[in-house]
Amino acid sequence: MYDIIIIGGGAAGLTAALYAGRGGLKALIIEKMFVGGQAATTYEVDNYPGFNERISGPDLVMKMEAHAKKFGAEIKYEDVVDVDVDSIVKTVKTNKSVYEAKVLILAMGANPKELGLDKEKKFRGAGVSYCATCDGAFYRDKEVAVVGGGDTALEDALFLARFCPKVYLIHRRDAFRAVKVLQDAVLENDKIEPVWDSTVEEILGEDQVEGIKVKNLKTNETKDLKVEGLFVAIGVVPNSGLIVKKVETNNAGYIITDENMQTNKFGVFAAGDIREKILRQIVTAAADGAIATYAAERYINENKWE
Structure with missing residues (x-):
């Protein structure tokens, strides 16, 4: 069983996995296609702190992926078909296998229309x-x-x-x-x-x-x-079909969380563009991922998992 399963390998998911590894937690990212999310399709990025010279989206994503893997993040490229968010142990079913974790972080992102x-x-x-x-x-x-x-x-x-x-x-x-x-x-x-x-x-x-x-x-x-x-600018669609009616969302389908990225289900957090928020950028997705894992670690410690 994993400490944390992260669904989605964008900036939020990769940062969540990075922070999990640094905290000594066993984390698994499950990504349907390729890591990076929308950032991986961005031609150039010049507003991510620390990169005063423009960097391509794919190059930035590769650095994020390498950083997460450095701290032990595991990535599986599978299609998630169902999740159990109500049990104490969270279950994620993919097209290939079934995985269990103490905590689930939803980071499936959103796509522009x-x-x-x-x-x-x-x-x-x-x-x-x-x-x-x-x-x-x-x-x-x-x-x-x-x-x-x-x-x-x-x-x-x-x-x-x-x-x-x-x-x-x-x-x-x-x-x-x-x-x-x-x-x-x-x-x-x-x-x-x-x-x-x-x-x-x-x-x-x-x-x-x-x-x-x-x-x-x-x-x-x-x-x-x-x-x-x-x-x-005709709208953005959250990739929340998997969890509609399983966690609380707004009318547009974005997941509602508190400031600690906690959803209305204990042990289930959300991070990145899939979350209800006013700004969707690489830097805010990364921040969400870090907060989600920090809050997840506290949740694990407070529940005294063996």
């Missing part, structure tokens, strides 16, 4: 982004577009307008869904141009984003916008 366009996946990291606060600085002095009409989209547009001369804000309706204070700020900003009643029909360019084709849904007219960055 995509537009479903040709070249969207190809150009991720080469002009297509789903995180303005992560990648916006790479587009200084360049014209960009943001897709969406909610709080995140408007916040992204305002953020990008700090260093981009032009920000197109493309929304499929004729009014934003964001809170009024954000709407007012966007409409008062000369750098931001709303493109109402419109959707992005095509991404232009051969090796990177060179522009987008936009269609007006009321007139069916199309036009090309010359932009070098396309920021998609």
Whole structure:
């Protein structure tokens, strides 16, 4: 039996395993595909403390993985199909085996909603982004577009307008869904141009984003916008299907925890993008992982496991 089983090998899961190993705990990470989560698909990272020179997402993830393994973290690449969070001993069933642990840390992450366009996946990291606060600085002095009409989209547009001369804000309706204070700020900003009643029909360019084709849904007219960055802000989906109705989540499916990453089930913690929080970044995921393991260690000690 393991001390801690961590489902998910992103920044949160790897950090949780690192802290477990340093604390003398036996930890297992179960990851479906590859470690790193969204960070592994990020072209460059320049806002992770300690790396003042830009580092690629995959390189940063490799360093995190090596660090966790240095302290004894075990990683198995299997697909989790069920978990028992109600028993004292937590059980994780995969497509290959069944594992038991004293503590379970849920770190399955979240994925941004995509537009479903040709070249969207190809150009991720080469002009297509789903995180303005992560990648916006790479587009200084360049014209960009943001897709969406909610709080995140408007916040992204305002953020990008700090260093981009032009920000197109493309929304499929004729009014934003964001809170009024954000709407007012966007409409008062000369750098931001709303493109109402419109959707992005095509991404232009051969090796990177060179522009987008936009269609007006009321007139069916199309036009090309010359932009070098396309920021998609139409929502994020937590990978919480495995634990819905097993631990408490909000209406969007994010796991609700206290400040110690504790869920509503004893011995079950959550960390990273799958958790209800206001900022989803590599650094906040890592912090969540460290806190979750620290709290898990206290839980184990208080329950006097042999």
